[in-house]
Amino acid sequence: MAHFEKAKSIHDWLDQRLAIDKVNKVMQTEYWIPKNINFLWAMGMVLVITFMMLLVSGIFLLMYYQPNIATAFDSVNYTIMREVEFGWLWRHVHAVAASVVFLIIYIHMFTGIYYGSYKKGREMIWISGMLLFVAFSAEAFSGYMLPWGQMSYWAGMVITNLFSLGSLEMNGIVEWIRGDYVPAQAFLTRFFMLHVLLVPLAIMALIGIHFAALRIPHVNNQDGDEFDYDEESAKYLAGDTKGSKVIRFANDFLSKDLFVVAVYLIFFFYLVFWNYGFAMDPVNFDPADGLKTPAHIYPEWYFLWSYEILRPFSKDIGLMAFGFAQVIFVLLPFLDRSPNVAPANRRGPFAIWFWLMIVDLIALTAMGKLPPEGIFSTIGLYAAVTFIALWVALPFITMMEKKK
Amino acid sequence: MKEFIILGVVTFFSLVTYYLVEPYAHHVMHPHVDSKHFAYADLPALEKVGNAEDGANTFMAGGCIGCHNVESIGMMTGMDALASAQAFGGVNPPDLSNAGTIYDEKFLADLIRNPAHATMVEHKFSDVKPHPMPPFYGAGGDMDQEVADIVAYLKSIAKPAEEITPAMAYNNACGRCHSLKYEGWTQMGEKPNFKYKKDELRYDANVLEYQEGVTKYMGKLPPDLSMYYKSRGAHFIETFIEDPQTHLAGTAMPRVGVTADSAEKIVEHLADSADTKRVERESIAKNVMIYLLIFTIFAYLWKRQVWKELH
Ligand code: HEM
Numbered sequence: 282m283a284h285f286e287k288a289k290s291i292h293d294w295l296d297q298r299l300a301i302d303k304v305n306k307v308m309q310t311e312y313w314i315p316k317n318i319n320f321l322w323a324m325g326m327v328l329v330i331t332f333m334m335l336l337v338s339g340i341f342l343l344m345y346y347q348p349n350i351a352t353a354f355d356s357v358n359y360t361i362m363r364e365v366e367f368g369w370l371w372r373h374v375h376a377v378a379a380s381v382v383f384l385i386i387y388i389h390m391f392t393g394i395y396y397g398s399y400k401k402g403r404e405m406i407w408i409s410g411m412l413l414f415v416a417f418s419a420e421a422f423s424g425y426m427l428p429w430g431q432m433s434y435w436a437g438m439v440i441t442n443l444f445s446l447g448s449l450e451m452n453g454i455v456e457w458i459r460g461d462y463v464p465a466q467a468f469l470t471r472f473f474m475l476h477v478l479l480v481p482l483a484i485m486a487l488i489g490i491h492f493a494a495l496r497i498p499h500v501n502n503q504d505g506d507e508f509d510y511d512e513e514s515a516k517y518l519a520g521d522t523k524g525s526k527v528i529r530f531a532n533d534f535l536s537k538d539l540f541v542v543a544v545y546l547i548f549f550f551y552l553v554f555w556n557y558g559f560a561m562d563p564v565n566f567d568p569a570d571g572l573k574t575p576a577h578i579y580p581e582w583y584f585l586w587s588y589e590i591l592r593p594f595s596k597d598i599g600l601m602a603f604g605f606a607q608v609i610f611v612l613l614p615f616l617d618r619s620p621n622v623a624p625a626n627r628r629g630p631f632a633i634w635f636w637l638m639i640v641d642l643i644a645l646t647a648m649g650k651l652p653p654e655g656i657f658s659t660i661g662l663y664a665a666v667t668f669i670a671l672w673v674a675l676p677f678i679t680m681m682e683k684k685k
Numbered sequence: 686m687k688e689f690i691i692l693g694v695v696t697f698f699s700l701v702t703y704y705l706v707e708p709y710a711h712h713v714m715h716p717h718v719d720s721k722h723f724a725y726a727d728l729p730a731l732e733k734v735g736n737a738e739d740g741a742n743t744f745m746a747g748g749c750i751g752c753h754n755v756e757s758i759g760m761m762t763g764m765d766a767l768a769s770a771q772a773f774g775g776v777n778p779p780d781l782s783n784a785g786t787i788y789d790e791k792f793l794a795d796l797i798r799n800p801a802h803a804t805m806v807e808h809k810f811s812d813v814k815p816h817p818m819p820p821f822y823g824a825g826g827d828m829d830q831e832v833a834d835i836v837a838y839l840k841s842i843a844k845p846a847e848e849i850t851p852a853m854a855y856n857n858a859c860g861r862c863h864s865l866k867y868e869g870w871t872q873m874g875e876k877p878n879f880k881y882k883k884d885e886l887r888y889d890a891n892v893l894e895y896q897e898g899v900t901k902y903m904g905k906l907p908p909d910l911s912m913y914y915k916s917r918g919a920h921f922i923e924t925f926i927e928d929p930q931t932h933l934a935g936t937a938m939p940r941v942g943v944t945a946d947s948a949e950k951i952v953e954h955l956a957d958s959a960d961t962k963r964v965e966r967e968s969i970a971k972n973v974m975i976y977l978l979i980f981t982i983f984a985y986l987w988k989r990q991v992w993k994e995l996h
Contacts, residue, residue, distance in 0.1 A: 316995065319691055321691060321695075358911075363867065363961045369962045369965075533995060536990075540984040543977065543981035543984040546980070547978070547981060550977060554966060563916050566913075576714075577714055646705070
């Protein structure tokens with residue numbers, strides 16, 4: 282057993298047992314971050330904060346929510362919104378956070394794509410990030426079922442139907458997922474379980490993996506520069522903080538993160554109090570009714586682009602295109618054949634690829650919500666084809682790219 | 686500077702996306718219907734000046750009190766809501782004590798002459814299947830004058846608009862068809878607190894029976910409106926009650942003919958039901974924002990202090 286001395290202070294007592302000084306160094310004061318970064322590198326922290334808000338508000342909602350098809354709607358819209366002190370606040374925070382988290386995830390993802398932060402040693406950061414995206418999608422979808430409104434019911438119906446895999450007609454899988462022929466009690470209970478237990482556990486584990494994956498390659502920087510962390514950190518510790526290319530995680534990086542988080546919270550609570558409508562679809566304030574199909578069925582905004590890739594094609598081709606869209610982002614580190622780590626705008630044709638991809642995703646998102654008629658379905662079709670074409674072209678475009 | 690350009694780019698793409706999936710998509714999916722400000726331009730103006738005293742007699746003779754309670758003057762049919770609904774075609778005719786304030790006068794005049802016309806449900810009724818409220822055929826004198834007199838009388842006994850609460854407006858104009866669960870309202874009225882379970886069950890059974898009657902009369906059960914303020918929004922509700930047919934052609938829901946003021950109150954009552962905490966929300970919002978602003982200023986000062994050493 283290790284040798285223990287009489288402690289001189291509580292700090293010392295803890296340090297002997299938990300090595301808190303060492304941990305503090307490794308995790309904070311000597312966790313080195315490049316200096317040459319902008320506020321987009323704070324999005325990871327913004328995501329952590331948003332996830333914490335989801336977790337805390339969710340715990341409060343869980344105290345009154347009832348996962349029963351007869352009472353779920355009223356437990357949310359009456360009990361939580363009217364009876365429980367500040368229940369409305371928790372619900373608004375939860376709903377807005379669930380929507381905004383995707384905005385931030387998309388910004389975070391496209392920051393990674395723009396600066397090439399997914400390759401040359403950072404592949405695992407990217408892959409764990411995409412797994413987080415999948416987990417968050419599952420979390421959002423399962424959560425959307427819980428108020429048991431019209432959109433819960435019908436979106437649940439439409440999305441679970443996809444698992445029959447088109448002409449394969451594997452209805453057995455659909456029934457297995459639903460636990461019934463149509464969404465009903467068994468369906469609600471299992472999505473409740475997924476939403477409050479299994480998926481959050483997976484998310485927390487994945488966040489751990491994501492952070493661990495950051496450790497060795499370190500985060501990228503605005504110019505994609507590579508430098509010697511040992512040399513730069515030695516410079517910093519020797520007192521040349523201005524000349525060093527690195528900064529400490531705490532308090533250097535943290536102080537900037539905190540400022541970005543503060544500005545973000547202003548925006549976030551502005552949405553919570555004054556502009557929450559986008560996060561709570563009006564149709565879902567009608568209680569679920571299996572006999573009354575709503576005039577327009579659409580998913581929440583963050584799923585619209587992939588929904589629109591499904592829609593313009595015939596059943597089977599649409600499903601294949603949809604499957605393609607779900608996995609293709611994970612493969613980005615391997616489809617990008619260029620060794621350059623640099624901002625997209627300095628990478629020639631890739632710059633065009635990047636901005637086209639953004640415009641295309643926005644077009645898909647908009648068409649996914651608009652009714653599939655006339656000009657909207659034409660634009661949707663072209664945008665879906667463009668999406669696939671962009672990915673097919675990516676290896677060739679990046680192969681042609683000149684080495685830096 | 687560079688960070689502001691980046692922020693500008695991120696904001697631009699976010700706002701474009703927001704605009705397309707929210708305001709624009711809603712505009713396409715739900716074409717805008719302009720409010721006509723409850724002018725009821727399709728109905729003729731009253732040509733005669735009504736006389737409330739003559740109206741009292743015409744009203745009593747006109748048979749209205751055979752079906753309608755007028756509680757403020759002590760005229761009661763003696764039937765409860767269920768019996769009355771069953772006797773008069775499916776719904777309990779509303780109490781007329783405040784009808785003169787809640788409903789528009791042009792509408793009342795037209796309603797008295799031809800209920801199906803005023804309420805815009807002529808497509809549902811015919812000579813073989815008449816509207817449950819019979820038209821007033823006149824008391825032998827000048828019909829225009831008599832109708833104007835009844836309207837003047839209804840106005841004279843009604844409370845002024847300031848005394849009509851949102852709940853009164855809703856209960857009178859909508860409550861016979863639409864329950865409002867979150868405000869404790871059933872089609873038979875406010876649900877009492879029962880001491881004994883069996884009394885409550887009996888009441889609930891009566892409500893179900895009432896609903897059966899409404900369903901038969903309307904062709905479907907009018908929905909509970911507890912969350913409609915959220916699911917449809919104020920503008921939809923206002924333009925819908927002003928003229929249900931423009932939104933849902935052929936619908937069984939009648940035009941109820943309320944004044945602009947009553948419509949506003951009805952919407953307010955629905956907001957009380959579906960967005961109960963809106964006042965609290967506004968007041969807390971202010972405090973949270975002030976707190977966050979101060980927090981941001983401190984965060985900025987801290988960042989500046991830390992980064993002084995860094996560049
Ligand atoms: C919602 C859950 C997520 C959390 C909590 C999270 C958190 C973080 C944090 C704290 C960082 C370091 C700081 C930064 O660069 O922003 C980071 C970096 C990174 N994340 Fe995530 N992230 C999440 C989801 C994702 C997703 C969906 C992707 C995309 C597939 C992703 C890809 C990356 C990449 C590529 C980096 C490295 C950035 C660089 O090297 O410059 N993350 N993440």
